[in-house]
Amino acid sequence: MKPVSLATAVVLATAGGLLTAVAASPASAATTCTAPVYKRQIYANTNFSGTAKQTGCDAAISENWGTGAPASGVPRDNFSVRWSVTRDFGSGGPFALSASGLDGIRVYLDGSLKISLWKNTSTAVGKTVYLTVPSGKHTLRVDYAHWTGSAKVAFTYTPRTTATVDKVRPLAPTGTAWNYRVADANRTTATLSWAANKEMDLAGYRVYRQAAGSTAWTRIGATTTARRTFDDTPPQTGQSYRYQIRAYDKAGNESAGTAALGPVPTPDLTAPAAPVLTVTSSVDTNTLSWKAPSDAVAYSVFRKKSDETEWKEYTPEITTTTWKDDFPEYGKPYDYKVRAYDAAWNHADSAVVTGRTTIAVPQHVTVATPDQGAVVSWTDPAGNDTADYTVLRSPATSAARTWTNVTCGSRKTATDASGATVRTCTDSSGDRGKPYAYVVRRKDTDGRWSSPSAETVVTRPGDEVAPPAVTGLTAQALEYGVRLQWHASTAADLAEYRIYEQPADFDTPQYVGTVDATRTYATLRMAADGEQKRYVVLAADRWGNVASYVGDPEGDGTYWDQPVAAAKITELDLRPTAQAPENTACDLDAIALASGAVQVDPYCYGARFKEADGYQVYRWDRVKATWTRLTDAPVTTSYWTDTTAPSGTTLYYLVSFKNEDGTEAFSNVDDAVTGPAV
Structure with a gap:
């Protein structure tokens, strides 16, 4: 750094947080530097005695004068510089103080020595210390002495912001103010503001809201450190709301909240919660009941047939939470909904429910899934008036249902210990490994069909996928036949291997035999008469899945519905080489x-x-x-x-x-x- 003339020197001060240049003061004039800018004093000796030769302001301490003088009137050797700053550290917390340079350096916090590197050296020295700075204002002072050679010095103080180190909460924001305005449609908006926090590791601010009568604060937004205003339009429920601002730092620590700001009133433009509606059907009636929202004061009931589009309102403005429809057509589905009103006449509709008058439906429906299919069981209601029943099934891979009648492979009727009639139906169709939903309907002796029973969803065991082709298939010609050998199948549900003889791809395979899943070889006994043979080995799982011969229906040379393992072989020829006598006897x-x-x-x-x-x-x-x-x-x-x-x-x-x-x-x-x- 070149020496600076006292007459033309400039120093740095802060205005509104920004660094600004001000004229440097001679030693005899007073110099003021606004924190966090340091006040700098340069002395023409190494013990800071006498009057400083130059006084100024530095935004940072990072100097490298080399072998030159730091200022006019100061020698290039045997000089000293003192920096000091008094600033508000807010809540304080863990800090790292780092100093380095050539020759002597001392760092003080509130007059207490924290770093001492005080010696004449030709090699750069440095040190970092970790300490906790208490909350509030504190003074940092850095003393630097240079004796001979090159001169340089640097110092920083920075907050430690990792969550494992910093456990100190920021201070609650100050300087809060609030107001509200009524915008279009009579909607109320709150406007909040606050002063900047002093913490160096501040990350931002969080805004919380509380409804009148509640003790819980809900976070509704956040701002950066540069933004200290927030607008909020709360739910227009007729309640009043209060607000609170909290600061949070880079380690995630959050301050206590400010004093509550408010109350901010709102008009009631919010509908009550929707009623939770259920319907219970009997032979003659559909009965509605619903759970009432806390602020509802009256209800309307709406009904229509499920295949209609127009709703009809019944009994408007009732105050009870039940309603009975006494005149539906038997077995016809009807849609219902309930509308709840609050005192301001805001309203909300329940979800639509469907009711269908019905005789008693089958009870205790269960579905078992043995290997051979799905066995549906249920109990008839009391009365012994069941004339018939039907079991319906739908794929259950999605929420939509497509119901079809099940052809029961086996129908059974029994009586349990209580005397109730228990019926079963075995469904042997359907894909393995897929979920199906089942319901049961019954018909009484008057010819009325019930509504479906409660739905039961099961997954058929197994799968519909044949094991992959076996690998490593080889054929060895023997004097007493052919030995086939292959690698074990990787199928987890393997049951057996099936062997077929197929002289050519287009020939219909002829079944030879079966090998259990524990073996990977087979010896086929046959005369060694020099014939050419082709063998196919198929892996079959416990569900009966196995590759199938399809006979090339597309004409593209695909004779099996999936790849198979095949091995060709020419048998040994051990036939007599001399012609046998003509057969003239037996x-x-x-x-x-x-x-x-x-x-x-x-x-x-x-x-x-x-x-x-x-x-x-x-x-x-x-x-x-x-x-x-x-x-x-x-x-x-x-x-x-x-x-x-x-x-x-x-x-x-x-x-x-x-x-x-x-x-x-x-x-x-x-x-x-x-x-x-x-």
Whole structure:
């Protein structure tokens, strides 16, 4: 900072909170600086002795003179500067005082030393202290001494505004004033004003309102620190209102309220609260009752048929809170509403309710949801005059209802312990996983249908979504068939896996078998005869959802209604490689037994050959590529058991009979598939 001539120096003062420039005063003249501006005094020594060489005003303490002098007539070394300010801290609170610079610095609050960095140094020093400033006016003083080298100094004091640190409430606003005016339509508006608070951490002001006769204050608005007026048009209820202003700071602390401002009167332009209306229907009447608003003095009742548009007023200006309609048509819906009036003749209508004269409706309606459907149960009213009933159902995914009659899959009637008639109806239709509403109506022996019972909403268990396609499906050709393997399904409600054989996409799938949910493999026993096969494995859930074959109705190659897992395989070919003799004798069945043996069972027609004549058994030997006879002598029993059959493979058999000329006549060839050894 360059030295400033005393004749041309300027200092800062405040006017209305804004910084303004005033001529600097020589040392002999009095200088006044308005808070929060500091008064600055510069001395030509380091002990603040004698008369200050220059006096002025600074809005902030942040100087860097380098190696120059701070003012004319002051040496560049061995000088001192003193700043001081006395200001109102309002409610006070936690503050941070921070000082830094080169050479000596001392900070005082009300004459008490808070920071001391008093030494000749060539290295910058600094310190921050935290303290609580009491409410009201206090004086801050900063002393700075420079001995040699560069000179600089800075000081700040700032409120700490975090909620965990600042627990000090602002002071209540002062200088409050209020008035009110009557605007158009005789509406009253209150005008409030107040003086600025002194707190440095002030965030704004909040306005509260209180109705006459109440002890509760309701916040109705807020302003910033710059705005200290507020207009409010309260509810025009005929009551008077009072107001209160509260200050709040950046930590969220709120001051006590000002003294109440008011009262502000209002005309009564507000309707009473709407009556809360209910209707109770019997065979001949609809009876209305309602909860009266606190300021209502009279009522009117309005009625119309539900399919009409024009309301008719009945019994205007009644003072009771019940009314009975004795002449409705039976079973016809009627709409009703009640209008409440206050003493100023403001009025409000209730919500519309609908009544329908009715015989006694079914009671105690419940709906159970076992897996197979929804079971609706109810109790007939006393009298034993029920001739028929109907159950109605509507989707309950929205407030609107679309009622349809339920075809009861099962109707049952029983008598409970009290002698009441209990009826049930089983609804087996509807989507799983969706909510449905049910009501029941009954018809008496006079042919009158009741109103619907109370509505019961249930969600059908389960869902309508098939599990996703299984993954990782593989097929392995074995000597005794095909092994399928796949990854476990992720479906939480999995029940089983279903296996189909489908040679081509367009072929109708043929059911092969089912595997329970705990297994992820299946071994299909069949002859290894070199056929090409295609298998589909489907996951099915406990609700019966499973992918369906649809046969490509759109012609786009989509044969299933969702993706499925399929695996193609060519079986091993273990058939005899040599042509079998022509079948001229009997037919043959080769049957693999559970024991692992194979039962060879020829059966003959006519008189030419008989099993009792004796036959020889042959088995194809793949290693030797020839038919090997297994019997040493002709077998004369009806069947023969091969106890030497290898396990886990496909075997081929034939038998031969003796012709009259001594030659052999052979049966057909048949296969037998033995399981793997256990």
